[in-house]
Ligand code: SF4
């Protein structure tokens with residue numbers, strides 16, 4: 001495999017020192033590091049060997065890989081992606097069948113203990129037959145491949161949290177990577193799909209520091225998932241002022257007011273869309289007029305309608321209320337009549353106090 | 365927390381099954397209590413009516429909200445803080461946009477809301493007035509003597525939704541789904557306890573005031 005450092009291969013592509021430093025600056029800010037770290041990042045990259053990456057695709061839609069491929073050279077994502085050694089990715093590689101599997105095994109042997117495993121898609125546990133590659137079940141391939149891995153990157157919500165395959169009724173018994181991999185560091189990079197810059201940013205961090213970034217309690221790198229969409233949303237002033245769009249084409253929508261009432265899940269969603277944006281920073285979902293779906297959060301498919309405000313319960317509350325009214329009327333009527341009977345009984349059994357109840361006559 | 369695999373799971377349960385259970389118990393409880401009152405009935409009044417009942421009854425519902433001088437002189441603190449508390453509480457409950465959305469989903473009615481900073485300020489005032497009332501209860505010897513266990517429970521379950529709502533709004537609990545989940549759960553607790561405690565006054569006050577007004581109206585007394 002390629003033993004050149006990242007800097008060397010950049011040089012080979014005709015990228016100047018100046019271009020390289022510019023790239024390091026972008027990378028440093030992408031990883032949310034202070035500018036004083038730029039020389040360190042540059043130094044790390046000058047000497048970094050291209051790490052071997054094995055990419056496993058399980059129950060997925062290829063959307064995550066597509067997202068990554070949308071990264072355009074010479075953007076950060078393009079450069080980074082050109083400069084890791086992607087040794088196995090069955091959608092992209094030329095080899096197929098045995099030859100492909102051979103490439104994977106070879107990379108595992110050569111870089112034992114050092115390679116990164118990227119997984120997109122969930123793993124079916126109900127029946128291994130639901131998803132196999134070269135006759136190997138997803139579970140077996142995962143276990144076998146992570147054995148010598150330095151870390152596992154779960155790209156996309158399916159592999160990070162189970163995603164769409166795991167949504168009720170979860171016919172394949174789909175589970176996330178982190179529920180299976182316990183003895184290796186797992187970095188969750190959720191999103192449906194994740195922002196390409198975030199995928200490459202995580203890889204860049206590993207490339208630069210040889211370590212995994214700081215993670216939140218759902219295993220997501222804090223640099224990218226540390227703040228909610230709502231906290232960084234440019235429509236937030238409208239939320240605070242109480243100005244909301246009520247349909248997708250009313251005056252409020254045209255004026256760019258907050259989309260909360262149209263079901264925006266930004267307040268509960270941690271992702272970098274509002275800052276990094278999509279498609280080469282052209283725009284992002286909320287900017288183009290649609291509420292956030294909460295795609296980087298666990299269970300987002302099962303969290304009720306995308307078009308209902310977050311404060312609205314998502315169970316069948318009308319049915320619950322209907323039963324409750326019926327039960328309440330029945331129990332209330334029963335209690336009311338029981339009370340009436342009690343009252344009537346009390347009245348009829350009421351014995352009058354006579355003089356005999358007092359004094360000397362009392363105990364006779 | 366093995367019951368829920370993550371904060372979103374918790375929020376889902378709170379917004380789903382837990383809400384249905386709380387709503388169900390709330391409706392059943394309130395209906396039972398109100399039906400019990402109505403079904404107990406009134407004794408037939410054989411005296412000749414000197415006036416009507418409905419008009420004075422309805423008027424009394426409103427007019428009793430005006431503080432009379434005697435009450436104010438006897439307990440100025442309770443009157444003033446009581447008023448501040450109820451007004452701020454209603455602002456928070458009925459004029460915060462996410463709450464209006466909830467009411468709209470449940471009842472199909474809606475009205476304009478307030479800017480969230482104003483609701484935020486009302487929340488703070490409401491919490492401060494609740495604390496002041498608790499302090500008053502604990503320091504006033506007669507009030508303290510009269511207070512039961514229930515009074516403190518009711519204070520607590522009323523205070524919790526304000527506190528958790530304030531914390532969720534200001535994102536003082538991390539992650540947000542946990543904050544929102546706790547807020548909704550605290551409201552569900554309030555809903556379940558509501559029908560079986562003095563909180564029922566929110567409904568029974570109308571019955572009681574109407575009844576007083578109607579009785580007086582019938583007797584020809586201006587209420
Ligand atoms: S559009 Fe969504 S994320 Fe933006 S302020 Fe409104 S609710 Fe928050």
Ligand code: SF4
Nearest residue numbers: 271273292293294295
């Ligand atoms: S705005 Fe929300 S739903 Fe859309 S991509 Fe970003 S996190 Fe996912």
